[in-house]
Amino acid sequence: MKIKKAILTGGGRATRLYPVTTTTNKHLLPLANKPMIFHAIDKVVEAGVKEIFINVNPGEESLQRAIGDGGHWSIQITFFEQTGGPQGIAHVVNEAKKFIGDDSFLFYLSDNIFLGSLIPFFHKFEKEKFDCMLALSHVDDSRFFGVPVFEKDGTLIDVLEKPAYPPNDFAVTGIYLYKSKVFFDAFERIKKSPRGEYEISSIHSLFLKEGKKVGYEEITGWWKDTGKIEDLIIANQLLLDQLDTNKFLIHNVMDSSVVIEGNVHIGIGSQIKKDVILHGPVIIAENCVLESCTIGPYVTVGSGTEIVGATIKNSIILENAEICVPICISDSLLGKKIKLIKKPKGKFQGQRMVIGDNTIVEM
Numbered sequence: 001m002k003i004k005k006a007i008l009t010g011g012g013r014a015t016r017l018y019p020v021t022t023t024t025n026k027h028l029l030p031l032a033n034k035p036m037i038f039h040a041i042d043k044v045v046e047a048g049v050k051e052i053f054i055n056v057n058p059g060e061e062s063l064q065r066a067i068g069d070g071g072h073w074s075i076q077i078t079f080f081e082q083t084g085g086p087q088g089i090a091h092v093v094n095e096a097k098k099f100i101g102d103d104s105f106l107f108y109l110s111d112n113i114f115l116g117s118l119i120p121f122f123h124k125f126e127k128e129k130f131d132c133m134l135a136l137s138h139v140d141d142s143r144f145f146g147v148p149v150f151e152k153d154g155t156l157i158d159v160l161e162k163p164a165y166p167p168n169d170f171a172v173t174g175i176y177l178y179k180s181k182v183f184f185d186a187f188e189r190i191k192k193s194p195r196g197e198y199e200i201s202s203i204h205s206l207f208l209k210e211g212k213k214v215g216y217e218e219i220t221g222w223w224k225d226t227g228k229i230e231d232l233i234i235a236n237q238l239l240l241d242q243l244d245t246n247k248f249l250i251h252n253v254m255d256s257s258v259v260i261e262g263n264v265h266i267g268i269g270s271q272i273k274k275d276v277i278l279h280g281p282v283i284i285a286e287n288c289v290l291e292s293c294t295i296g297p298y299v300t301v302g303s304g305t306e307i308v309g310a311t312i313k314n315s316i317i318l319e320n321a322e323i324c325v326p327i328c329i330s331d332s333l334l335g336k337k338i339k340l341i342k343k344p345k346g347k348f349q350g351q352r353m354v355i356g357d358n359t360i361v362e363m
Helices: 036-047 062-065 089-095 119-128 180-187 200-209 228-243
Strands: 005-009 051-056 077-079 105-108 112-113 132-138 147-148 158-160 168-177 214-218 223-225 259-261 264-266 277-279 282-284 289-291 297-300 306-308 310-314 314-315 322-324 327-328 340-341
Touching: 005 036, 005 089, 036 051, 036 062, 036 105, 036 112, 051 062, 089 180, 112 168, 112 228, 119 132, 119 168, 119 214, 132 200, 132 314, 147 200, 158 200, 158 214, 168 180, 168 200, 180 200, 200 214, 228 306, 228 314, 277 282, 310 314
Parallel strands: 005 051, 005 105, 051 077, 132 214, 259 277, 264 282, 282 297, 289 306, 297 314, 306 322, 310 327, 322 340
Antiparallel strands: 105 168, 112 223, 132 168, 147 158, 147 168
16 A cells, blocks of 8 residues: 655754744754755655644644645645643554545654655565654764664664663654554553653554564665754755755845855845855745845855855854854854844943753854
């Protein structure tokens, strides 16, 4: 049976990305100037999925407004709330039980970004009639992930959740395939972990102990779990690098002094004034104003942003920012409507700042 249904994550608080995620759902943060969750939807649709179910935080509507009902992708998208507060990602899957029914399905953590296609993953699951299939990737430190345990012959025998002493450098990524009855039967028999959550690794361990057919496939190319600021910056770089050159378009007339090197996209209505240098890959969204600045490489600029006098590289700038001061910015995530501006003449020479919780400023 072809897999036509998928569950995607859209909830959570993303505290490691504060303060930006206090006002913006993590899954809507832009990577290559496209909301993060759109990359996940694109991958799922490419593999043939026709129905997607996305969990959201109670009372939140930002994802629904941004994504819509799926018409943009010619599929159907349904949103559902995770009742009873955060109880682990296995609980998220169980909350979608009424939508999944008896169909095999994909579960995809939408903050996972990877290069490649899900189609071979789907084919292997179907051809070998697995009950479950996991996607694995090598990581620098597997203590922060689910970690597979293998026999010497490569047979998968267990999955450990965030072990203090990992047996290898593999991580179980946030891409899973399941037969529905096998998953939902197992969920009824697992207990919450010491941290009070229904762990997805507990499901996989139970499968293996009971002799269910669990397959795995190593992700080739690259994979990134965007849990931290530095992960977002790297994912943005990787996605910009793999964009087709036909995605980089220049929609306006620029000042003759502007210098462009490499792949650069400039959105409709943006004004690129005098003494601007753009080192691609760079994406400038719609209705921006740039003057006397150097941007790139690896910078995405949200719509309505004004930049004057700054040098910026390896950074993500959300919409309606104002950066009008001679400053060098690198490896940064700047939120919506932020202002970096000159102080009025005659004021004390210290810096004036309004900084939210958990902000980091390197001066």
